[in-house]
Amino acid sequence: MSDVKNVVIIGSGPAGHTAAIYAARANLSPFMFEGYVMGGSAGGQLTTTTDVENYPGFPDGVEGPELMQLFRKQSERFGTEMVGEDVNEVDFSSRPFKVKSDNREVLAHSIIISTGATARRMGVPNEEKMWNNGMSACAVCDGALPMFRNQPLMVIGGGDTAVEEATYLTKFGSKVYMVHRRDELRASKIMQERAFKTPKLEIVWDTALEDAVGQDYVTGAKIKNLKTNEVKEVEVAGIFYAIGHTPNTSVFKGQVDLDATGYIKVKPGTQETSVEGVFAAGDVHDHKYRQAVTAAGTGCAAALEAERWLAEKSIG
Amino acid sequence: MSDVKNVVIIGSGPAGHTAAIYAARANLSPFMFEGYVMGGSAGGQLTTTTDVENYPGFPDGVEGPELMQLFRKQSERFGTEMVGEDVNEVDFSSRPFKVKSDNREVLAHSIIISTGATARRMGVPNEEKMWNNGMSACAVCDGALPMFRNQPLMVIGGGDTAVEEATYLTKFGSKVYMVHRRDELRASKIMQERAFKTPKLEIVWDTALEDAVGQDYVTGAKIKNLKTNEVKEVEVAGIFYAIGHTPNTSVFKGQVDLDATGYIKVKPGTQETSVEGVFAAGDVHDHKYRQAVTAAGTGCAAALEAERWLAEKSIG
Numbered sequence: 001m002s003d004v005k006n007v008v009i010i011g012s013g014p015a016g017h018t019a020a021i022y023a024a025r026a027n028l029s030p031f032m033f034e035g036y037v038m039g040g041s042a043g044g045q046l047t048t049t050t051d052v053e054n055y056p057g058f059p060d061g062v063e064g065p066e067l068m069q070l071f072r073k074q075s076e077r078f079g080t081e082m083v084g085e086d087v088n089e090v091d092f093s094s095r096p097f098k099v100k101s102d103n104r105e106v107l108a109h110s111i112i113i114s115t116g117a118t119a120r121r122m123g124v125p126n127e128e129k130m131w132n133n134g135m136s137a138c139a140v141c142d143g144a145l146p147m148f149r150n151q152p153l154m155v156i157g158g159g160d161t162a163v164e165e166a167t168y169l170t171k172f173g174s175k176v177y178m179v180h181r182r183d184e185l186r187a188s189k190i191m192q193e194r195a196f197k198t199p200k201l202e203i204v205w206d207t208a209l210e211d212a213v214g215q216d217y218v219t220g221a222k223i224k225n226l227k228t229n230e231v232k233e234v235e236v237a238g239i240f241y242a243i244g245h246t247p248n249t250s251v252f253k254g255q256v257d258l259d260a261t262g263y264i265k266v267k268p269g270t271q272e273t274s275v276e277g278v279f280a281a282g283d284v285h286d287h288k289y290r291q292a293v294t295a296a297g298t299g300c301a302a303a304l305e306a307e308r309w310l311a312e313k314s315i316g
Numbered sequence: 317m318s319d320v321k322n323v324v325i326i327g328s329g330p331a332g333h334t335a336a337i338y339a340a341r342a343n344l345s346p347f348m349f350e351g352y353v354m355g356g357s358a359g360g361q362l363t364t365t366t367d368v369e370n371y372p373g374f375p376d377g378v379e380g381p382e383l384m385q386l387f388r389k390q391s392e393r394f395g396t397e398m399v400g401e402d403v404n405e406v407d408f409s410s411r412p413f414k415v416k417s418d419n420r421e422v423l424a425h426s427i428i429i430s431t432g433a434t435a436r437r438m439g440v441p442n443e444e445k446m447w448n449n450g451m452s453a454c455a456v457c458d459g460a461l462p463m464f465r466n467q468p469l470m471v472i473g474g475g476d477t478a479v480e481e482a483t484y485l486t487k488f489g490s491k492v493y494m495v496h497r498r499d500e501l502r503a504s505k506i507m508q509e510r511a512f513k514t515p516k517l518e519i520v521w522d523t524a525l526e527d528a529v530g531q532d533y534v535t536g537a538k539i540k541n542l543k544t545n546e547v548k549e550v551e552v553a554g555i556f557y558a559i560g561h562t563p564n565t566s567v568f569k570g571q572v573d574l575d576a577t578g579y580i581k582v583k584p585g586t587q588e589t590s591v592e593g594v595f596a597a598g599d600v601h602d603h604k605y606r607q608a609v610t611a612a613g614t615g616c617a618a619a620l621e622a623e624r625w626l627a628e629k630s631i632g
Contacts, residue, residue, distance in 0.1 A: 009426060010408055014372065015484055016611060018372045021370055021372055022370060022607075025369070025370055025506060026504055026505060027506045027509070035410065041357065042620050052618075053341070053353060054338060054341055055373065056330065056333060056334045056337055056386075056387050056390060056612050056615075056616075057371065057373050057374070057378075057383060057386050057390070057392055058373070058386070059386055059389035062373075067373060070372075070373045070374070070375055071372050071373060073375035073549045074372060074373070074375035076372065076375075077375055082542050095479075104506055106446075121361060133459060140342075140620070144341045144343075144394075164624065164627075167627055168342065168623075168627075171342065171343040172343070194627060194628065194630075195510075237448050266578065268584035268585050269585070275577050288617075288620075289616065289617050289620055291338075291613075291616050291620075293334060293609070293613050293616045294613045294616050295613075295616065296372050296609050296617075297609050297610045297611075297612060299372075299611020300370075300372075300605060300610050300613075301604075301605050301610055304604075305608075306505065306604055310579035311505070
């Protein structure tokens with residue numbers, strides 16, 4: 001079965017490309033479905049990020065799309081075969097595994113799933129225009145940018161992540177509004193306590209974001225009280241969504257075990273999924289760290305595990 | 317207690333500097349003991365590596381020391397305070413934690429241990445005397461010395477590193493013996509292929525080093541065939557160990573839980589050690605992947621965990 005690929009990598013963010021670099025250097029001739037629309041686009045969430053200042057090795061920062069191009073060039077250099085197609089269907093119930101796009105069906109001895117997650121957005125009218133110009137879905141990535149220093153900021157959401165991000169932003173902003181549509185937080189008790197006692201953090205209850213305000217970048221937020229229907233404008237330099245992420249796993253439902261929120265489950269201390277020979281890396285299994293460098297690290301780990309697993313089976 | 321640091325990072329490889337970048341960007345003003353002699357030198361094992369081709373983001377490769385300089389520059393840029401001193405003693409039994417070098421004692425609310433691992437030696441009779449007089453654990457550091465030029469050389473080991481170092485040494489020596497105690501290599505496929513096709517590289521199977529031979533410097537190696545028990549002397553000017561690593565954890569014994577081989581134990585799925593507020597990252601807790609990018613990933617994770625832990629405790 002010489003037309004069976006050793007490793008098929010699904011997804012092309014930092015996890016996917018790092019897996020490809022390691023798999024290619026292990027002479028496994030990896031095949032990658034880069035994706036097209038699933039998860040935003042090929043290249044993952046970094047392609048929708050401007051300045052990346054926390055990926056180690058780039059002391060002066062690097063643009064997200066540029067970093068993704070570097071990753072891609074590196075996996076290409078070592079011989080990764082790539083197609084810019086979304087995977088529509090997989091069959092992990094028999095071996096070799098089957099992976100299908102609109103254009104092809106590929107057979108695979110092993111699989112690395114790195115389709116990432118998508119930050120939820122609200123779709124307010126100015127969102128597209130203001131994205132990266134004061135609107136963001138990642139406080140840890142963007143909070144330290146000069147544009148937010150000593151400015152009033154706003155976080156949308158009421159869960160643990162929202163509290164975490166709002167607390168984080170109080171280090172930089174002059175004040176942080178946490179806008180939540182209910183009159184109580186969904187956050188855990190410990191996180192709620194934290195929210196209540198954090199100076200500079202003000203929770204705005206029963207309220208939803210109507211729109212971002214500004215010319216070239218965010219200068220305010222239009223918010224609506226859902227009980228009184230009162231709409232008002234608040235001066236802020238940043239609006240941060242913290243309304244959750246959706247892992248891009250719809251195509252894997254029923255094929256590998258997912259947790260209650262749809263993330264792929266891996267065995268602790270490994271990148272192994274519930275199906276032997278199928279590995280996961282990056283945000284598709286990680287709702288805790290979600291950084292480019294953590295995704296890259298697990299991509300490397302997944303490739304090393306796949307390589308060792310194939311070697312054990314005398315494949316590849 | 318304004319003189320208590322929020323985060324003290326011990327070690328300055330990819331894990332330590334990535335932790336520093338994240339901690340600094342979270343406004344935690346991290347303090348780093350870069351180390352001096354422990355673990356080789358500040359900067360970790362990368363500083364003794366030439367071409368790094370698998371760190372994602374550098375499609376044309378990068379020199380190890382150059383990559384470490386980039387990491388260091390990045391943590392410096394965000395305000396990490398660094399001292400080039402080894403830690404001699406720690407006390408994690410009471411809070412704040414205490415971290416001591418020859419020159420200072422630093423108090424810390426949280427700790428990130430990233431002291432890495434050190435190349436192993438065999439302890440043959442003449443080793444101490446011949447160390448740096450023809451014996452080395454780092455071909456990349458020492459291989460280019462005039463004493464080794466156009467001389468026969470020897471590498472001990474059969475893993476990836478052994479192949480890497482032996483290949484490297486063929487640039488300088490007239491011939492390189494790779495002495496391995498088994499009849500097959502532990503090295504990965506790509507490395508094995510490289511070993512088999514490298515001119516001037518000869519693998520000596522089923523054989524162990526008995527001793528180094530020489531007066532003031534190495535002139536030969538006594539080796540023993542483990543199947544026939546035959547001992548013979550081979551003329552070589554250099555003997556290079558490539559037989560694995562020991563985690564740099566002696567200073568942490570009795571302070572955090574270590575596994576049987578001395579690696580720091582972390583709770584699965586976290587970077588938490590047995591002491592709350594003390595985290596580990598990189599090769600000091602990882603004997604499985606040991607790559608720059610996996611170390612960096614866990615450094616990031618450790619910093620995010622430290623940040624969240626401090627926030628819970630309302631510190632920092």
